[in-house]
Amino acid sequence: MKVLLADDQALVRGALAALLGLERDLEVVAEVGRGDEVLEAARRSGAQVCLLDIEMPGRTGIEVAAQLRRELPHCRSLVVTTFGRPGYLRRALEAGASGFVVKDTPARELAEAVRRVHAGLRVVDPTLAAESLVDGANPLTEREREVLRVALEGGTVAAISARVHLSGGTVRNHLSAAIGKTGTSTRAEAARVAQERGWL
Known part of the structure; x- marks a missing residue:
């Protein structure tokens, strides 16, 4: 072989x-x-x-x-x-x-x-x-994963918005959904948990 x-x-x-x-x-x-x-x-x-x-x-x-x-x-x-x-x-x-x-x-x-x-x-x-x-299936959408990957690097919502080409409000919505799905309270925690579980 x-x-x-x-x-x-x-x-x-x-x-x-x-x-x-x-x-x-x-x-x-x-x-x-x-x-x-x-x-x-x-x-x-x-x-x-x-x-x-x-x-x-x-x-x-x-x-x-x-x-x-x-x-x-x-x-x-x-x-x-x-x-x-x-x-x-x-x-x-x-x-x-x-x-x-x-x-x-x-x-x-x-x-x-x-x-x-x-x-x-x-x-x-x-x-x-x-x-x-x-653990079950990855609950995050592709957009939520994209936003969290950028959030891992830190930066403001405006900086994330510029990177992913979405409005600030849309980015906040994706971050809020991801925080809820990961059972965390901040975007940094959500990104960390998602990365640890192999969801990103």
Whole structure:
């Protein structure tokens, strides 16, 4: 099985390559440090399974999973991340990822996850799956997520309005809805909670 590794941390990529290289039926055929390099590297290397980190420059692992599903449907994706958040799990699977595991997964289990994904099966970290069921679906609309992403950086309602090209009143409405849905009392808390749950 041909495997591509996408992670912006060279040390992590090297460790994953070394661990997977010990498996006789797995071959690491490409390594990239940016999300926007995955598609071309997968095409060039003939990768059958891509291991994707969530947070990478260029494109997130979730965006890459969606891109692979559209443009290289025979190439499956497995998200391997430090960020074990239920919201990320749900978004990754909706985008087309075949699996989602955290980086502290034992090497043998990771190799088995690659095999299962290659075989067309779905692999999900059991703890995250349970948390995802408890948390439920992301309640935020796309606009509310956009406004909260900008709110994470701080700034006034006017500054947020300018960034997202909406009126101040509309931004306040989106922030108010997001605060209600996250059970918080300020936009900073709402943005933090939404980020922690993987909703942004």
